[in-house]
Amino acid sequence: MNELAQQIVSGLATGSIYASMALALVLIYRSMGVINFAQGEMAMFSTYLAWQFAQQGMPLWIAFPLTIAIAFAGAVALERVVVRPVERAAPLTVVILCLGLLITFNGLAGWIWGYTVRTFPSPFPTTPLHIGSAAFSSQDLGIIAVSLLSLGAISLFFGKTKLGLAMRAAALYPESSRVLGVRVGWMLALGWGMAAAVGALSGLMVAPVVLLEPNMMQGILVYAFAAAVLGGIDSPVGAVVGGLALGVGLNLIGAYVPVIGTDLQLTTAFGIIIVILLFRPAGLFGRRTMRRV
Amino acid sequence: MSGMRVNKYWSVAVLALLVLVLPRFVPSYAAFELTFVGAYAIGILGLVILTGTNGQISLGHGAFFGIGGYAVAILAQKLGVPFWASVPLAAIVSGILGLGLGLVALRLEGVYLALATFALAVATPSTLKHFKSLTGGSQGLAVPSLSPPGPLHGVITSEQWLYYVTWVIAGALFLLTSIALGGRLGRALRAIRDNEVAAISFGVNPQRYKTFAFGWSAAYAGIAGAIVAIATGFVSPDTYTVALSLALVTGAVLGGIDTLWGALLGGVIVEFLPLLVQKINPAAPSVVYGIALVLFMIFLPGGIARSIQAVIHPLRLRREIHHARS
Numbered sequence: 296m297n298e299l300a301q302q303i304v305s306g307l308a309t310g311s312i313y314a315s316m317a318l319a320l321v322l323i324y325r326s327m328g329v330i331n332f333a334q335g336e337m338a339m340f341s342t343y344l345a346w347q348f349a350q351q352g353m354p355l356w357i358a359f360p361l362t363i364a365i366a367f368a369g370a371v372a373l374e375r376v377v378v379r380p381v382e383r384a385a386p387l388t389v390v391i392l393c394l395g396l397l398i399t400f401n402g403l404a405g406w407i408w409g410y411t412v413r414t415f416p417s418p419f420p421t422t423p424l425h426i427g428s429a430a431f432s433s434q435d436l437g438i439i440a441v442s443l444l445s446l447g448a449i450s451l452f453f454g455k456t457k458l459g460l461a462m463r464a465a466a467l468y469p470e471s472s473r474v475l476g477v478r479v480g481w482m483l484a485l486g487w488g489m490a491a492a493v494g495a496l497s498g499l500m501v502a503p504v505v506l507l508e509p510n511m512m513q514g515i516l517v518y519a520f521a522a523a524v525l526g527g528i529d530s531p532v533g534a535v536v537g538g539l540a541l542g543v544g545l546n547l548i549g550a551y552v553p554v555i556g557t558d559l560q561l562t563t564a565f566g567i568i569i570v571i572l573l574f575r576p577a578g579l580f581g582r583r584t585m586r587r588v
Numbered sequence: 589m590s591g592m593r594v595n596k597y598w599s600v601a602v603l604a605l606l607v608l609v610l611p612r613f614v615p616s617y618a619a620f621e622l623t624f625v626g627a628y629a630i631g632i633l634g635l636v637i638l639t640g641t642n643g644q645i646s647l648g649h650g651a652f653f654g655i656g657g658y659a660v661a662i663l664a665q666k667l668g669v670p671f672w673a674s675v676p677l678a679a680i681v682s683g684i685l686g687l688g689l690g691l692v693a694l695r696l697e698g699v700y701l702a703l704a705t706f707a708l709a710v711a712t713p714s715t716l717k718h719f720k721s722l723t724g725g726s727q728g729l730a731v732p733s734l735s736p737p738g739p740l741h742g743v744i745t746s747e748q749w750l751y752y753v754t755w756v757i758a759g760a761l762f763l764l765t766s767i768a769l770g771g772r773l774g775r776a777l778r779a780i781r782d783n784e785v786a787a788i789s790f791g792v793n794p795q796r797y798k799t800f801a802f803g804w805s806a807a808y809a810g811i812a813g814a815i816v817a818i819a820t821g822f823v824s825p826d827t828y829t830v831a832l833s834l835a836l837v838t839g840a841v842l843g844g845i846d847t848l849w850g851a852l853l854g855g856v857i858v859e860f861l862p863l864l865v866q867k868i869n870p871a872a873p874s875v876v877y878g879i880a881l882v883l884f885m886i887f888l889p890g891g892i893a894r895s896i897q898a899v900i901h902p903l904r905l906r907r908e909i910h911h912a913r914s
Contacts, residue, residue: 328699329699330699330702330703332702332706377882377886380886381885381886384885386698386699387645387698387699387702388885389885390645390698390699390702391837391841391881391884391885392881392882392885392886394647394834394837394838394881395877395878395879395880395881395882395884395885396878396882397834397878398834398838398874398875398877398878398881399874399875399877399878399879399882400878401874401878402871402872402873402874402875402876402877402878403871403875404871405870405871405874406869406871406872406875410870410871509871513710513830514710516710517706517707517710517711520703520706520707521707524703556718558714558715558717558718559714559715559718560714561707561710561711561714561715562711562714562715562718564707564711565704565707565708565710565711568703568704568707569692569704572695572696572700572704573692573695576695576700
């Protein structure tokens with residue numbers, strides 16, 4: 296029983312990382328109708344920045360917020376300069392552009408910091424937390440807490456603030472929003488910024504676990520795809536639920552189903568993506584779309 | 589028009605002659621590199637069929653590359669199947685799996701297909717590592733090299749022999765593809781890409797053609813993977829990463845995704861661009877690929893099919909825009 300509880304908690308921890316990443320993907324999907332394939336590599340690059348700051352002796356409580364701020368500003372700039380010219384192009388043009396960004400960020404990180412695997416400082420204590428007779432890793436609990444707090448903040452932002460409302464309006468009804476004076480282009484850029492900030496946060500949380508290297512987010516991105524598809528790719532709530540469910544599910548499978556184990560987790564994620572897209576393309580929380588011809 | 593056609597025959601003839609005599613004038617390692625150009629060109633030709641002609645994106649063709657490579661390795665090592673039989677078998681295995689993915693792809697559109705095939709690309713190495721008894725785990729398998737047949741022994745090196753074999757296969761596949769895409773099949777695939785509903789109303793069955801295109805394209809990737817495996821002498825899971833899949837897409841996009849020449853050019857780019865720039869830094873090829881993709885997409889907008897046509901036929905596109913305006 297204790298072991299099961301521990302497995303579930305560590306599943307929730309990885310799951311909340313997938314959830315953050317999936318939410319980043321959903322934020323951009325809702326406003327542009329495309330998947331930002333570069334989301335993972337942008338997060339990886341931000342994480343390297345934080346590592347660089349920490350190397351130079353900056354305390355983590357400054358380095359991490361600074362990194363997130365840079366990720367936000369960088370992505371806003373990226374949207375304005377690079378993505379904006381293709382905003383109205385066919386989705387596949389945007390997909391290929393995002394692939395270009397993916398490859399570029401991956402290469403830049405390799406160029407600047409090399410391909411050596413590095414350890415990454417964890418902001419959480421290493422001593423486990425005892426609840427009853429079960430011991431939970433403080434790192435896992437910290438990851439869950441930070442992720443849930445940030446996801447809560449984002450949902451409050453979209454639900455309760457005027458800017459959040461404007462961003463939702465710009466995503467759903469760009470033309471009417473423009474008429475009402477919402478600066479739709481800037482709302483898209485803000486969406487990119489927020490997605491990158493959430494992504495950077497998940498990179499910072501996952502780096503102590505998977506270790507820092509230029510390809511560290513590729514697997515995470517695929518799990519986030521699976522989470523977003525599972526929850527419904529246009530649903531922020533779905534992304535979070537999908538991420539947590541996937542994290543717990545994969546962790547339990549890894550622990551209790553030796554045939555799949557940990558080697559085939561990515562294959563399982565691929566399988567989940569295919570099965571969901573085939574049989575329930577709207578996911579658990581997504582809207583079903585109809586198309587007139 | 590007929591003038592253009594004559595030009596085309598001439599350029600193909602010149603190219604064929606060049607391929608024939610080149611190993612006489614370049615060192616053996618260059619023939620080795622040109623073998624890779626041929627193999628990548630075959631793989632990218634698969635993307636020209638699938639993405640360029642039929643409008644289905646695949647970010648996971650590295651997986652079929654891997655299937656081709658492993659098929660040759662397993663057939664040669666465990667069953668002693670000779671090269672001339674194992675490469676076609678690799679194409680068949682890869683093609684059948686491609687048909688399977690094609691059936692799935694029927695229900696996924698644009699971005700979703702990109703997402704699913706990307707996941708396939710990322711999952712490939714760990715899946716290959718898992719089935720150790722068949723794939724040799726993370727160490728991979730050795731692939732026997734190809735030595736020239738009896739009468740040619742001593743006349744040409746085995747690198748040169750593989751070069752000729754590769755380019756004969758490439759030439760045959762390019763010819764076959766050119767004929768197939770120029771006829772009814774190509775028209776149907778293009779019609780589906782441009783407007784599926786209109787294609788249906790003209791009596792084209794999109795399901796059948798789209799599935800077929802996936803299998804066809806995967807078979808080419810399998811052949812390419814088989815050749816690369818023979819040239820390198822081994823297969824290992826870390827060869828078939830997402831980076832390989834993305835390199836194929838990059839080669840296709842930069843070369844020109846809806847023409848056969850684009851596939852050839854793509855093969856040259858995928859082989860030589862990394863060799864050229866990695867002297868600066870091991871990461872330089874990625875940076876150059878990535879920035880090139882971004883620039884191509886920004887400065888040639890207007891939908892993927894159009895922007896890619898613009899890459900290859902800037903004049904024709906301009907003329908079309910001109911017609912549309914007037």
